[in-house]
Amino acid sequence: MAKAGPDARQLDERIAVLEAAPLRWWAGEAEVVRTYFSNPRTREDDLHWLKLQAARELGTVERLLQALPGDLAGIEAAVSRGSFEASARSVYEEARHYRLLADIMERIAGERPDPRELMALSGCQRERRGHPDLPAMTAEVEATRRLQETYGELAEVALGFSEGAGAAIFYVGNRILELPYTSYSGGAVERAIAEAMGIIFHDEMRHGPVHIPRIAEAIRDDDDLETARRIITEKAMVHLRLRNETFGYPLTEVRMAEIDAGVRVEPLPVDYRNITPVSPYSA
Ligand SMILES: [Fe+2]
Ligand SMILES: [Fe+2]
Numbered sequence: 001m002a003k004a005g006p007d008a009r010q011l012d013e014r015i016a017v018l019e020a021a022p023l024r025w026w027a028g029e030a031e032v033v034r035t036y037f038s039n040p041r042t043r044e045d046d047l048h049w050l051k052l053q054a055a056r057e058l059g060t061v062e063r064l065l066q067a068l069p070g071d072l073a074g075i076e077a078a079v080s081r082g083s084f085e086a087s088a089r090s091v092y093e094e095a096r097h098y099r100l101l102a103d104i105m106e107r108i109a110g111e112r113p114d115p116r117e118l119m120a121l122s123g124c125q126r127e128r129r130g131h132p133d134l135p136a137m138t139a140e141v142e143a144t145r146r147l148q149e150t151y152g153e154l155a156e157v158a159l160g161f162s163e164g165a166g167a168a169i170f171y172v173g174n175r176i177l178e179l180p181y182t183s184y185s186g187g188a189v190e191r192a193i194a195e196a197m198g199i200i201f202h203d204e205m206r207h208g209p210v211h212i213p214r215i216a217e218a219i220r221d222d223d224d225l226e227t228a229r230r231i232i233t234e235k236a237m238v239h240l241r242l243r244n245e246t247f248g249y250p251l252t253e254v255r256m257a258e259i260d261a262g263v264r265v266e267p268l269p270v271d272y273r274n275i276t277p278v279s280p281y282s283a
Helices: 008-020 023-038 043-073 081-109 115-121 135-160 165-173 188-205 209-218 222-246 253-261
Strands: none
Touching: 008 209, 008 222, 023 165, 023 222, 023 253, 043 081, 043 115, 043 222, 081 188, 135 209, 135 222, 165 188, 165 222, 222 253
């Protein structure tokens, strides 16, 4: 007799375990951004993080674009038309993220970013590469590769949840005008950042967290669940370090160890359960 799949209660429990796994580190990413904006900043500081984040968006466009022809070749067979549409939409949305951040860079610097420089700093291209100036990004690339090599298909599935790291930096970035911040632009740059982050937040909720029920369905047993939990946790830990590096290390090593241990860290009030399939900015 075929083994029965998980029932609704089991699925719900699995979703709860997976959803809880990265929350303290995602809240830590929000703390990185909150702390960064509460400290005095220069144009150069902003150009630094914008360059690194724009680089991640541009590299993601490159990676996703390269997968599209294969998806198209499999449409109506291995690839559903809905899944193909979602992949094509993701390319559009990542291009939008790049445009939004590069617009702010150009406004601050008075010149266009150099896409070749960005691509080298990305860490998100199809051939993911680290960079000698970015040890935390390099460690994140290596950790991700190790998880994929060790856990194969389960890592691919579980890491789908991690894209955008719960959209935490975008959630808090959208709210910087409500937080204490200092400004070299009379608030103009902060308004532009908050607006861009709001759009990226809604898109990223559909790139990572929206996949959680699908991940829960792919899990066969408690061993898989524990492995998926560990994959998500490990990725979240290295990704917090990457974000801290992106924003010029606003959090100390001591504070990051506290976040690892769950000390003084509240999960963000974001509902990761009830996400509509399409961002309001793409509907
Ligand atoms: Fe993005
Ligand atoms: Fe994304």
